[in-house]
Amino acid sequence: xxxxxxxGALATAAMLAFAAPAFADTDLKxxxxxxxxPDVWRKVLDKYEAENPGVKVAIETGGxxxxxxxxxxxxxxxxxxxxxxxxxxxVIRPAQYAAAGWTSAFEGKDMSVYLPAYVEANTVDGKVVAxxxxxxxxxxxxxxxxxxxxxxxxxxxxxxxxxxxxxxxxGEKNPDLxxxxxQGKAIEGAVCTFLLPYWSQGKNLVENxxxxxxHDAAVTALSLWKGFVDDGTAKKNIAEVxxxxxRKEFQAGSALFAVNWSYAWTHFQGAExxxxxxxxxxxxxxxxxxxxxxxxGGWEWGVSAYSTHQxxxxxxxxxxxxxxxxxxxxxxxxxxxxYADAYKNDEVLKAVPWFADALQVVETAKxxxxxxxxxxxxxxxxxxVNAVLAGVTTPEDGASQIEARLKRILR
Amino acid sequence: xxxxxxxxxxxSADRGPPAWTRWLDLGDRALAVVLLAPAAILLALIxxxxxxxxxxxxxxxxxxxxxxxxxxVGLENYSLMLEDPVFWETTWNTVLITLITVPGALLVGLxxxxxxxLPFGVQWPVRLSLLIPWALPxxxxxLIFAWFFHSEYGVVNDVLNxxxxxxIIWFNSPNxxxxxxxxxxxxxxxxxxxxxxxxxxxxxxRSLYEAxxxxxxxxxxQFFEITLPLLKPxxxxxxxxxxxxxxxxxxxxxxxxxxxxxxxxxxLAMYIHQNTVSFLDLGYGSALAVVMFALSxxxxxxxxxxxxxxx
Numbered sequence: 001x002x003x004x005x006x007x008g009a010l011a012t013a014a015m016l017a018f019a020a021p022a023f024a025d026t027d028l029k030x031x032x033x034x035x036x037x038p039d040v041w042r043k044v045l046d047k048y049e050a051e052n053p054g055v056k057v058a059i060e061t062g063g064x065x066x067x068x069x070x071x072x073x074x075x076x077x078x079x080x081x082x083x084x085x086x087x088x089x090x091v092i093r094p095a096q097y098a099a100a101g102w103t104s105a106f107e108g109k110d111m112s113v114y115l116p117a118y119v120e121a122n123t124v125d126g127k128v129v130a131x132x133x134x135x136x137x138x139x140x141x142x143x144x145x146x147x148x149x150x151x152x153x154x155x156x157x158x159x160x161x162x163x164x165x166x167x168x169x170x171g172e173k174n175p176d177l178x179x180x181x182x183q184g185k186a187i188e189g190a191v192c193t194f195l196l197p198y199w200s201q202g203k204n205l206v207e208n209x210x211x212x213x214x215h216d217a218a219v220t221a222l223s224l225w226k227g228f229v230d231d232g233t234a235k236k237n238i239a240e241v242x243x244x245x246x247r248k249e250f251q252a253g254s255a256l257f258a259v260n261w262s263y264a265w266t267h268f269q270g271a272e273x274x275x276x277x278x279x280x281x282x283x284x285x286x287x288x289x290x291x292x293x294x295x296x297g298g299w300e301w302g303v304s305a306y307s308t309h310q311x312x313x314x315x316x317x318x319x320x321x322x323x324x325x326x327x328x329x330x331x332x333x334x335x336x337x338x339y340a341d342a343y344k345n346d347e348v349l350k351a352v353p354w355f356a357d358a359l360q361v362v363e364t365a366k367x368x369x370x371x372x373x374x375x376x377x378x379x380x381x382x383x384x385v386n387a388v389l390a391g392v393t394t395p396e397d398g399a400s401q402i403e404a405r406l407k408r409i410l411r
Numbered sequence: 412x413x414x415x416x417x418x419x420x421x422x423s424a425d426r427g428p429p430a431w432t433r434w435l436d437l438g439d440r441a442l443a444v445v446l447l448a449p450a451a452i453l454l455a456l457i458x459x460x461x462x463x464x465x466x467x468x469x470x471x472x473x474x475x476x477x478x479x480x481x482x483x484v485g486l487e488n489y490s491l492m493l494e495d496p497v498f499w500e501t502t503w504n505t506v507l508i509t510l511i512t513v514p515g516a517l518l519v520g521l522x523x524x525x526x527x528x529l530p531f532g533v534q535w536p537v538r539l540s541l542l543i544p545w546a547l548p549x550x551x552x553x554l555i556f557a558w559f560f561h562s563e564y565g566v567v568n569d570v571l572n573x574x575x576x577x578x579i580i581w582f583n584s585p586n587x588x589x590x591x592x593x594x595x596x597x598x599x600x601x602x603x604x605x606x607x608x609x610x611x612x613x614x615x616x617r618s619l620y621e622a623x624x625x626x627x628x629x630x631x632x633q634f635f636e637i638t639l640p641l642l643k644p645x646x647x648x649x650x651x652x653x654x655x656x657x658x659x660x661x662x663x664x665x666x667x668x669x670x671x672x673x674x675x676x677x678x679l680a681m682y683i684h685q686n687t688v689s690f691l692d693l694g695y696g697s698a699l700a701v702v703m704f705a706l707s708x709x710x711x712x713x714x715x716x717x718x719x720x721x722x
Contacts (some may be wrong), residue, residue: 071688078475078691099478100691186671237562237580239672372476375689387673390583 026055026312030086033069034061035244035263036134036299037333044325048316055312065242066090066188070375077102077304085307086317088133090188091121091298091367092374098129099372103302104310105129106317113323114338117296117367124370129302131321134335136297137358137365138192138284141250141258141268145278146172154282156292158197158224161257161285165233168256180228181246181255184238186386191368191378192295193259194385194402197221199293199366200286206369211410213403222388222395224287229389239390251275259284261297265352266334281354283361296365298338330355336362373409380405462704469698475691488698497674498699501682508593508664508678509657515597516653517646520604525638527605528612541609545602553666556595560667582668585675592664592676599663600656604649611645612638644718651714655707679703 030045032038038061045057063069073087077100089097097103106128111119118132140161142154146168155161165179183189195205198221203214228234235241241249243260250258251267253274258264268279286292301317303310319325326337331351336358342348343359369377384402387393393401469488473481492498527537544552559565560581568578581587615638623633661680664670670677677685683703687696 067689074688074691096476096691100475101478186669186673237583239583240562240580372478373690375476375691379685379689383671383673386671387675390672392585392672392675 026309028055028057028085028309028313028316029060029083030057030088030316031060031062031069031073031084032088033066033090033299034064036088036335037263037329040329040333041320043332044320044328048319052315055316057316060084064244077306080306082304082306082308084304085309085313086320087302087304089130089300089302091118091136091296091300092188092370092378094122094130094300094302095124095370096372096374097302098124098127102305103129104305104307104314106131106303106314115340115362117362117365118298118300118338121296121298121367121370122300130300131317132338133299133301133321134326134329135338135362136261136263136299136336137294137362138196138259138261138297139281139294139358139361140284141260141264142280142282143253143256143275143278144280146256147280154280155257155285158285158287162228162231162233165256169232176254178235178249178255179233180257180259181241181249182225182228182234182238182259183241183243183246184225184234184386184389185240185242185245186382187242188378188382189243190382190385193225194218194221194381195295195366195368196259196284196293197224197287200290202290204366205406206371206410209371209410211406213406215399215403218399218402219395220287222385222398225385226388226391226395229391239386250279262334262336262358265354282357294361294365296362296367298336369410371410376409377406380409465697465704466701468693469701471694473692473694473697475693481694484694488695491695492698492702497677497682498679500674501677501679502702504589504675504677505658505660505679507589508596508660509654511593512596512600512660513650513653513657515593516601516604517650519597519601520649521608521646523601523605524608524612527609541602541605543602544599545606547599549599549662550666552595552599553663556591556598556663557667560591583672585672588668588672588676592667595663595667596657596660600653604653607645607649607652608642611642615641647714647718651711654710654714658703658707658710679706 032041038059042059045059049055049057062072070090070093073084073089076084077097087097087103094103098105109128109131111123111128114132115135118135122128122130122132140154147154147164150164150167150171152164152167155164161180169177169179183193198205198214198217201214201217201220203217204212206212225234225238229236229238246255246258246260247264247267249255250260250264251270251273265279265281267273269276283292284294301320303313303317307313321338323337323339323342326339327342327345327348329335330337330342330345330348334352336355337343337345337348340359340363343355348355368374371377380402384393384398388395388398468481470483470485471481472479472484472487523541527534527541531537559567562568562578562580562583565581567581571578579587581591619637619641620633623637628636659680660678661684664676664678665681665684668676670681679699680703683696683699686692686699690696
């Protein structure tokens with residue numbers, strides 16, 4: 001009998017010994033987009049784990065474009081999967097996720113600390129549905145060495161850019177050097193491709209939830225890009241080019257100008273870059289006498305409504321969207337901060353000096369329409385841009401198609 | 412107690428098996444039902460129920476992005492479909508892919524099977540090379556061929572350039588993109604055709620050919636009079652499988668063009684995926700899927716009828 005009791009006691013003790021840490025620990029899983037420095041986020045999480053004993057945070061990544069990641073997350077969330085606690089979402093998605101009931105709202109959060117554009121992107125019907133991870137906008141990257149060689153100043157208009165590209169092409173006689181690389185593939189970036197010159201004409205796509213489509217401005221915008229293909233400023237297969245293709249081509253030294261997000265800077269300054277030290281970055285050009293519009297990017301942290309650790313997940317997100325982390329990610333991952341003060345931070349400016357001028361671009365960048373049906377809006381615009389650049393559709397027909405299809409979505 | 416149980420046992424022994432097992436003594440029909448039940452229940456759960464549920468959902472307006480609960484709308488999803496130009500375009504693309512790649516794969520597969528059936532010394536390398544395209548996941552094949560046809564880095568344009576032709580920007584033109592996709596699908600699927608036809612070829616007795624030789628029939632005549640008629644059952648089976656998978660074409664165009672330029676190479680399956688997974692419009696997506704299901708059923712019915720009239 002004694003041996004039985006002893007065995008029982010041992011078994012119970014063993015179970016408790018194994019069970020105890022499992023009860024004490026909270027395991028959180030966060031989804032980070034693979035193109036936004038998950039390894040640098042890991043360092044932030046290591047610090048958080050050290051300050052919060054008992055909390056373990058694992059990173060999950062998957063898909064290499066915003067669309068691929070959205071498809072993955074859509075599948076996970078439609079299945080009401082409890083596996084993911086925190087999701088990093090492209091700035092265009094919090095509205096959709098909130099409408100679907102996939103994210104939990106943050107109660108009583110003071111949003112005034114963030115840049116206004118991100119307050120807007122993360123607030124749906126008066127509720128804070130996500131908190132900003134980092135800011136972003138599109139910039140014009142240029143080859144400083146080549147512009148200096150031909151005595152050209154960075155262009156302020158798209159016409160100046162085309163003229164500069166022509167001058168350099170005639171001087172360099174290098175068939176592998178293209179004038180301008182931008183996104184023509186039917187991906188999310190192509191939506192911004194369309195909107196940049198459209199916005200530059202002072203037009204908006206959506207105002208107060210109503211479609212305010214300007215047909216002539218759309219034709220002008222599509223014609224600008226098609227013109228670049230036809231006059232040789234951009235290469236003939238631009239309809240195949242995605243965001244990271246632009247980055248790679250410029251990095252390999254085969255483009256004079258490139259339209260891209262801020263993440264490209266770190267790559268251009270990296271060891272594998274053929275253009276290291278020869279890269280300039282400035283505001284995107286304007287169309288004629290219009291404004292120099294940029295496309296607002298950035299990613300947000302949402303807490304999954306199906307997470308079984310709501311409080312812990314929200315606490316983590318509060319930390320990840322704090323000013324300290326924003327500064328750290330700017331200095332170590334060249335991700336633009338969501339706090340205005342961080343753009344003047346010495347640590348940041350030492351690592352990425354051009355961030356000093358980036359605040360103005362982020363503050364004036366325009367947001368893509370905020371709507372739960374954004375995926376449909378995006379699909380209409382990007383496939384049409386792609387078809388126009390491939391020469392399948394004329395700019396006039398393309399503009400009419402966008403208008404007709406957007407009218408059905410944004411009734 | 413003990414006496415009664417002994418009595419019972421004795422009496423049941425007289426009447427054959429014990430009383431409690433009598434309900435197990437089923438007729439043939441009932442036995443068949445019992446034996447089929449596990450498989451039938453499993454199929455009902457994983458096939459019949461989802462299909463019925465799909466049809467049910469197709470009568471609802473159910474979009475996760477609307478934030479609204481599901482609402483019964485009758486046939487509205489179907490009437491929307493009739494007015495939807497993208498639905499017609501993707502359906503037409505699907506039919507066209509089927510009409511081009513099924514006969515294409517049949518011809519190439521038949522040729523491959525005849526080659527593999529030749530009396531080689533070593534047969535396994537031939538068989539293996541037949542198996543590889545079939546064993547490769549569809550999306551891998553799509554990615555590989557997307558690189559082959561890439562306008563700058565692709566091997567196809569490189570070969571064209573070396574032969575003195577100008578390279579083609581394959582994915583910039585609806586027709587070339589469509590051609591590239593069809594070539595890839597034929598490459599990917601003809602080995603499946605070849606495998607089934609090869610199995611059929613090996614069941615044809617050699618003696619028939621020997622007799623034909625004696626009668627003085629040439630090679631061509633032998634092919635049309637002996638090989639082809641005896642291969643018919645294998646060919647029909649291969650065609651049924653291939654046609655249904657062709658109607659469901661998704662992976663290869665998805666990986667190669669994503670449906671572009673514009674929507675000129677998008678298939679019906681891609682449009683269903685877009686509506687359900689990307690737009691989260693489950694009602695409309697279900698209605699589209701019901702149409703594709705009906706299309707597949709029609710094709711199967713036509714083939715089955717073709718086989719039945721032969722018998």
